[in-house]
Amino acid sequence: MHANAHEVGKSMAELSLTVNGEDHTVDVDPAKPLADVLRDELGLPGTKQSCSTGICGACTVRIDGEARKSCLHMAGAVEDADIRTVEDLVDGETNELHPVQEAFLEEFSFQCGFCTPGFLNSTLSLLDENPNPTEEEIKDALHGNICRCTGYVAILEGVKAAAEKYDPETEVEAAGD
Amino acid sequence: MSGAHQATEDEEFTTVGESIERADGVEKITGTAEFTYDVEFPNMLWTSFVKSPYAHARIEDIDTSAAEELDGVHAVLTQADFPDERFGDGLLDQTCLADEKALFEGHYVAVVAAESRRLADEATQLVDVEYDQLEPVVDGEEAFKTDPPEVIHPDLFEYETSDVLPPTLVEDRPNVYQNYTVGKGDVGEGFEEADHIYEDTYRTAPIQHAPMEPHMAVARPEGDGELTIWTSCQAVHKIQHTTAAILNKPARKVRAIEPYVGGGFGGKESPLLEPIAGRLADVTGRPVKVVHSREEEFKNATISGEVKTEVKTGVTDDGDIVAREVSALLPGGGYASTGFMVARNCTFGIANSYDIPHIDVDTYGVYTNTPVSGSFRGFGNRQVLFGLESQIDKIARDLGMDPIEFRKRNLLEEGDITAFNERRQHVSADVCLETLEEEFTAEKDDADDPWVTGVGSALVNKYSLAPTASSATVKVHPDGSVELRYSSDEIGQGSTTAMSQIVAQEFDVDVEDVEIVRADTDVTPFDQGSISSRSTFNMGNAVRMACDDAKEELFEQAADVLEIPPEELETSRGRVYPEGDPDHGIEIEDVFTKAIYESGYFLQEGGEIIGKDTWHVEAGDPEEGKVGRVNSFYSEGAAGVKARVNTRTGEVELAETVGVFDVGKAINPKLVEEQITGAFSMGIGAALYEKMEYDPETGRTINANYSDYKIPSIHEHPMDIKPIYLEESHPEGPYGAKGIGEAPTVAIIPAIATAIRDAVGTYPSELPMLPENVYSLANKEQP
Secondary structure: OOOEOOOOOOOOEEEEEEEOOEEEEEEEOOOOEHHHHHHHHOOOOOOOOOOOOOOOOOOEEEEOOEEEEOOOOEHHHOOOOEEEOHHHOOOOOOOOOOHHHHHHHHOOOOOOOOOHHHHHHHHHHHHHHOOOOOHHHHHHHHOOOOOOOOOOHHHHHHHHHHHHHOOHHHHHHHHOO | OOOOOOOOOOOOOOOOOOOOOOOOHHHHHHOOOOEHHHOOOOOOEEEEEEEOOOOOEEEEEEEOHHHHHOOOEEEEEEHHHOOOOOEOOOEOOEOOOOOOEEOOOOOEEEEEEEOEHHHHHHHHOOOEEEEEEOOOOOOHHHHHOOOOOOOOOOOHHHOOEOOOOOOOOOOOOOOEEEEEEEEEOOHHHHHHHOOEEEEEEEEOOOEOOOOOOOOEEEEEEOOOOOEEEEEOOOOHHHHHHHHHHHOOOOHHHEEEEOOEOOOOOOOOOOOOOHHHHHHHHHHHOOOEEEEOOHHHHHHHOOEEOOOEEEEEEEEOOOOOEEEEEEEEEEEOOOOOOOHHHHHHHHHHHHHOOEOOOEEEEEEEEEOOOOOOEOOOOOOOHHHHHHHHHHHHHHHHHHOOOOHHHHHHHHEOOOOOEOOOOOEOOOOOHHHHHHHHHHHOOOOOOOOOOOEEEEEEEEEEEEEEOOOEEEEEEEEEOOOOOEEEEEOOOOOOOOHHHHHHHHHHHHHOOOHHHEEEEEOEOOOOOOEOOOOOOOHHHHHHHHHHHHHHHHHHHHHHHHHHHHOOOHHHEEEEOOEEEEOOOHHHOEEHHHHOEEOHHHOOEEOOOOOOEEEEEEEEEOOOOOEOOEOOOOOOEEEEEEEEEEEEEEOOOOOEEEEEEEEEEEOOOOOOHHHHHHHHHHHHHHHHHHHHOOOOOEOOOOOOEOOOOOOOOOOOOOOOOOOOEEEEEEOOOOOOOHHHOOOOOOHHHHHHHHHHHHHHHHHHOOOOOEOOOOHHHHHHHHOOOOO
């Protein structure tokens, strides 16, 4: 929940970050949480924070394919990683929603929407690894994300529907252009 | 499964009644939905608070000079920098920052605005505050005494109160900020008629709303003392009006805009950070953002305080309740906030379900040196009905009756007068209970040791507040699209979607052709807020009425073109035509005149096709001997739970959960089901996991974070939940609809408690029903 228009008395460094397939150079304190860098420096407000202590999962992004809490990762420690945020899900060329997004929309898997980017990233990370998860595997993958509105039932349905719609193989090919 | 119980009005539905996708859906799943969290401006300042380490302390001196000298710090404010007048939700006892005393641990003493959050944090360390510690009054029963250890608000009896539903003080109890009583008959006489008398005490725990987006506000100065404030709230007009009053500005000088809100649950209906952001913007001349950390949200936002409910009930051998005496103590924290109203309105849940000839209800809201208690999903009913419905189950079983049959036998019926002198109307408790009996057939069965199972149920009757009002404005565009301007807060419940459906229904257009302008007090008319399960009923009516008004205007304009009287016209799909004869009509565009230079369209008379209207419900405090309206409507329903309890660990699993709730008419069935499931979720948290822990000596909140305050995750949460809605058309509701946001939260808690009792043989009397407590219940010597 922090942002710093003007860092005082902190060591700044030039960092190279690869976010959503694009290389960026930012001049920040390398200890600044990735979540803040995404929001403040790179103009990607889709990543939310709700606790800033790694419990709630609202800030979950994908780092090298794994669901990771971006409030716990210092920007300086993810320089060589492939970082993906919710903004990466919509197909940049066709503007079409990702199958996981379509599934969440159809199953009403969110209410206020503040935790949703985190759930989407946790879901996608799961399905990329395990395209046909069991209910228990889904729960394990979403255990680090809190939703205060829905009661999770619709989220579970959303992930199941996403597993039906999403084929990681074809998506990887599509993304490889 | 879910389904309509009966047809509503004789209407043809196009969009209403359909589970169309959420109107805010695409924005929310692409990360583009704007929350106050995302509102930022160039040159914006960030803030940090100086907070009291003591739960009760006199503030002797505050030295802000060193902080002010720090490069990049633009303002350091204390309460001395705010206007003198106190504010509140009816009892004006509150200040923006701590005044002479800090009233709870973490209470804001000063606020810094600086170029960055980090710098603001740093500057708070340089503010020197001298405290004189006072004894913290942490325990509500101590605070309630006629000679409490400390009087928390020595000026209580001098504070101003609202004219509308003012609180009642108690002369010899100096910490009591509200005493509310309702009753009828003579309970003494009633208990004499009783064959059996049951006396029990129940306690709920303090819990926090924990919205994913904590409170936050951004204020931008607009020159000439004007402010625009973006706020994460759930009552935008109240926030605008009260913020202006707190800052001594005419209301028109403050514009409040509400982006999407990351959860409310009752916690965001009162001003908190908005006047602080506003004052800082005034002082610095720069946009200012004030945000809560999670810890600050736990301590400084309102919570729902613990409630102690004592209940004595007399019944006959035949199973008739003849007398009930209920007393509830609601420790309220450092300010009354909406807590004084919680103490009042919890009585409606107590006195509105059962036909009890002799009943007395007495509730007290009392100051304590703990976080401020106020509205929370269920508004007092959750706290008291945990005990009351648990005891109903106990009495029924003791008399050898089925608890649902016992409830049905004792229900207030259509036309009966309640203890608070209101006539019961549109009762659906009976139908809800009958449907629960049909749909919830789970039985206690044999489970493998150490597990045991049990089934439980509960009835709920959640009032929706009155007096109340909602207004809406509807504009018809030349392209046939319809714009709705309204102030319901989109806190996730889906009001944007439901209201779009109502406009689409009224104009017979696609929801894609409905343009929504949400919650901006310069543009959208008054609404009481997305509170008290009220939006569908109240705003739904206002939107429908505004649509009628706009259509009337449209038909007036079209009548001139078509040369047909306006009352003979109708509209559909962007056309206006004689009733039943769409081929002889015109496009809505045809009532407009095209301007030169391709610069748009205008009306030759009347400016715009605008419709507007207000829906309001008149009501007031019940009067002795006079039957009148007290509330808007009642949200009735019942829940059934089958629980599995591990007798060795005290763990509880909900194997099956069924809810039956009457919504009058489901505008969007999927959203209704989601409200039931989501409200259950919040009740499950309160029932089994959540409790704010205070150090009894110091009053410190010791678990103000998500690691130590347990919100159910997907692993703890049951997945077998069956939300069933009934459609017992409410004659005043839009298409018969009424609200559903809170009732399930209230119902599920006693349903879980009675299921646990059925499994282990002993009734829980305290929340949350943590494994250690349930273990004790399961391993208690049976009497």
